[in-house]
Amino acid sequence: MYHQLISGKHDRDGSSALAENSVTIAGYSFEEYLNMVESFHGYTAPGLIIGGFMADFALRKLPPNTLFDAISETAYCLPDAIQILTPCTVGNGWLKIFDFSRFALSLYDKYQGKGVRVFLDANKIAHWTEIKNWFFKLTKKQEQDEKLLKAQIREAGAEICSFQDVSIQPRLLQKRHKGSIAVCAGCGEAYPREHGTVCRACQGQTPYVV
Ligand SMILES: [Zn+2]
Numbered sequence: 001m002y003h004q005l006i007s008g009k010h011d012r013d014g015s016s017a018l019a020e021n022s023v024t025i026a027g028y029s030f031e032e033y034l035n036m037v038e039s040f041h042g043y044t045a046p047g048l049i050i051g052g053f054m055a056d057f058a059l060r061k062l063p064p065n066t067l068f069d070a071i072s073e074t075a076y077c078l079p080d081a082i083q084i085l086t087p088c089t090v091g092n093g094w095l096k097i098f099d100f101s102r103f104a105l106s107l108y109d110k111y112q113g114k115g116v117r118v119f120l121d122a123n124k125i126a127h128w129t130e131i132k133n134w135f136f137k138l139t140k141k142q143e144q145d146e147k148l149l150k151a152q153i154r155e156a157g158a159e160i161c162s163f164q165d166v167s168i169q170p171r172l173l174q175k176r177h178k179g180s181i182a183v184c185a186g187c188g189e190a191y192p193r194e195h196g197t198v199c200r201a202c203q204g205q206t207p208y209v210v
Contacts, residue, residue: 023154025052026059026085030154033084041080046134046146049153050160051081051105054118057158058107059086061116069110070095071168073102073119081105093176103135106166113168121162128152128160 023030037048062068070088072078075097079090082105088094094110108115125132130149133139182193186202196203 023157024056026056036084037080040084041077044150045077046131046149046153047077047103048081049150050103050120050131051078052085053153053156053158054078054105054120054161055081055085055107057161057163058105058116058118061118061163062107062109067110068094068107068115071106071108071117072097073100073104075099076101078103078105096172106168108166108168111173113170113173115166115168116163117166118158118161118163120160124160124162125156128156131156131160 025033028036033052034044034049037044037052041048068086068088070082070086072082072095079095079097082095083089086095086107088107090097102119104117104119106115106117120135122135125135130145130152134144134149178192180193181190183189184191184199184202186198189199191199
């Protein structure tokens with residue numbers, strides 16, 4: 001599927017189909033992408049629109065036919081842009097989230113670990129007033145001009161991003177092994193034995209009120 005995304009969807013010589021001023025994200029029209037965002041994410045969050053341009057940018061930087069994995073450096077918005085536009089999801093393990101709250105993503109060769117990191121560049125948003133207000137939280141959400149914000153994001157595209165070549169740490173390229181499975185003496189459910197004598201939930205990490 002990603003072969004199509006890269007070499008098919010990204011094939012720019014089919015330009016006749018698109019008007020000159022049209023904006024595309026990974027081969028989708030801007031409006032198509034907004035619809036996908038709305039159905040997947042619930043609403044067209046600004047971060048997810050920028051994230052679409054970032055993922056598109058990274059996809060175009062990868063060599064054709066690369067089997068890639070993804071990293072998001074924030075848990076907000078960017079993971080969903082990656083999950084909408086690439087085959088990488090949290091569930092299939094090809095998307096990893098590093099919860100740094102940095103607005104950056106990377107796509108990299110899943111075997112060699114070479115790839116590209118794209119980030120929203122704080123130095124490039126100075127004259128995009130509404131993007132700057134949103135990104136640095138300079139205005140309260142109810143005071144944001146959402147229409148202007150989205151118009152600026154559409155116009156700016158990947159212009160407000162920078163990229164760098166990256167190599168992923170080798171330990172992250174190895175397959176995850178769960179090791180042997182035990183039955184927890186506390187809850188009676190199966191868990192990886194390497195977590196300890198009882199499961200992590202019974203160690204106090206449960207999200208539920210007990
Ligand atoms: Zn347990």
